[in-house]
Amino acid sequence: MTIGPESGEELRNLYESSRLPAVFLDGGCRVRSFSSEFGRLFNLGDRDRWRMFWEAAPEFRPELGWAQRLETAMTTGLRCEAPLELIRTGQTFLVAATGYRTNAGKLDGAVLTFTDVTEVKLARRDHSQLAAIVHSSDEAIVSLDLEGIVQSWNPGAERLFGWSGEEILGRPVSVLVPPEKAAEQADILLRLRRGDRVPSTDTLRLRKDGSVLEVAVTLSPIVGIAGSVVGSALVARDIAERKRAQRDLEERVRERSAELVEINQQLEAFVYSIAHDLRAPLRTMSSFAELLLEEFGATLDPVARDYSERIARGAENMDRLLIDLLSYGRVARAQLELKPVPLDEAWQFALTQHEDQIRTSAARIRASEALPKVLAHEATLGQMLAHLLGNALKFTAAGAAPDVTVSVERRGERVRVWIADQGIGIPSQYHDRIFKMFERLRPREYGGTGVGLAIVQKGAERMGGTAGVESEEGRGSRFWLELVPA
C-alpha cells in the first residue's frame, strides 16, 4: 500500500484488507495515496503520487460531466457515483466519490472507491434480453404461482387469448380452460407442484370471447433460489394452422391411397382378364396340336410328330402357368374368410387332385394320426396341401415310388403340419428361395411353374401362419405349415 506518512497502521491495514480499489485525491485532484488494488488496476506506482489524477490514471474515463461532480463532491462533501468501464480488463465498476473531511471537519480532497459490478451488469443485460424475448415472442408466455394464479402475461399471451395483462393478472389460469379439460388442468397443476415438467401437449383453450383455440401447451416448474417449486411457466402456441395442414395432408394421403387401391384393383382386374383371355387361344393351340397327333399321327413323319408334341406341351405348360398365376392372385388378394377347417378334409381334397398320379406311380401315402381342425380358408388350404402333395409325388428319384407321410405336431399356440417325402431333397442354400415366385431348381427334369410354393407360403401368411421346409439333398424333404388351431 502506498500511503502517506500521516496515516496510521491500523487504517492502512483496513484499507488493504478490504481489497477495495480506492484512491485518495487532494483538493487539487492530485493523487495523495491509493490502495494496492487501485495501483494494480490502473498501473500506478509510488512515482505516481502527487501527480494529477487524470494523468496518472488515464484509463479513468467515466461519463461526461464527471469532473464537475467530483468537484461538487470535494466542495460539498456529497457523494456522487458513476459507472466506469475499464476496457483493458473488461470490468465495469461503480465509482463512488465522497468529499474527504479532516479531523477539523474541513473538506480536503476526495476518496474514490471502485466496486466491481461486472456480474451485476451482465446479469442485468441477460435479464433485459430475456425480458425482450418474452415480450416480443409470438408464443404466449405466462408465469403462474403454485395455485395457478397468473403472475405475468406477455403480449403473445394477450394476442393469443384476448385478455390484457391488467385484466388477467391475479386471476386463476383456469379461466382459459374449457370445462371438459378442467380435470386435465387440475392434474397438471398437481404434477407441477411436485416439480414435474409437463411435456408439450396439444389441447384446447378458451379465448376471452369464449371461442376455442387449438394450442400446444408446455408447462415447467419454476424453482426458486431456495430450491423449492415456487410456480410454473406456461408456454402456449396456436397450432390451428399446423392442425389444418396436418388434416389437409391426412386427407390428401387418404385420397391418394384410395386412388392407389382403385388403380391396383383396375390393374389386377386387367391382369386377371388378360390371363383369362390368354387361355382361350391357348386352348385352341393345344387342342389342334392334339388333333394333329390324334388324327394324323400315324402318317406324320417323326420330326413333324415331335414338333406337334412340342407345340402341345408348350401350350399345356403355359396353361398351367396361367392357372397357377391366377390362383396365386386369388390367394394373395382375395378376401379369405377364415373358419375352422378339418385338416383331413383338406388333405382328402389334395389326394383327389392327384389321384391319377398316385395310382400310376404306386405311391405310398400315410397320414400318421388324426388330423385336427385349423383356422383356414378351406379352398385355399386344400390347394396348398395339393401343391405340397404334388411336389412330394413329383420330386422322387427316377424309378422310385413316392412315399409321403402327413403328421401334425403341436408347437405352442400353433399346429405344425408336416408333409414328408423320401424324394430327392433340397440343398439347404435353396430352402428360402424355393418359396419365391417362379423359382424352380430342376425345371428340365421335373418341370413345374415355380408358383406352387409361392402359393403355399402366401396362403399360410394369409391365414396367420407360416410355411417352411427341412431337407437335405438326397434325403427327402419335410415341408411344414404352421397354422392356428381351431
Added chain:
Amino acid sequence: MPTLLLVEDSEDDVFLMQRAFLKAQLNHPLKITTDGSEAMAILADESQPLPALVLLDLNLPIHSGLDILRWIRAQPRLKDLPVYVYSASIRTQDAERAKEAGATEYLVKPAGTDELVKMAARLKALLG
C-alpha cells in the same frame, strides 16, 4: 330327337365341340349360333320346339352369356330349360354369377380334346 342349341362365337370352339359330340356319339341335331340376339330370337320362336339343352358361352360379343341367361330365366316358357354355361374362365366369381343368373351348371372349357369328349359324354348321359 330334340336339338341342342350351341351359342358360341369362336369357330375353333364350335369345331372342337362338334368333333367331341361326334366322338361321344351325342347324335342330337346341333343348332349353332354365334350371336346372342339370334339365340334369343330362336328361343323366342314359339312355333319351334324347345331345344333339349342350351350350351352357352359366357364371353360373347354385344350380349354376354349372362345377359342371355338372365333373359332366358325371365321368360316363363324358358325358365326350366337346361342351360349349361361353359367358359374358359376358371374365375370362381364367373361360376358364381352364372349360378346366380340361373345356370343349370357351369362347365369350364377343358384344355384337352379328350376332356372335351368326356364332357360331351356327360351331356349325352344327362339327356338319356
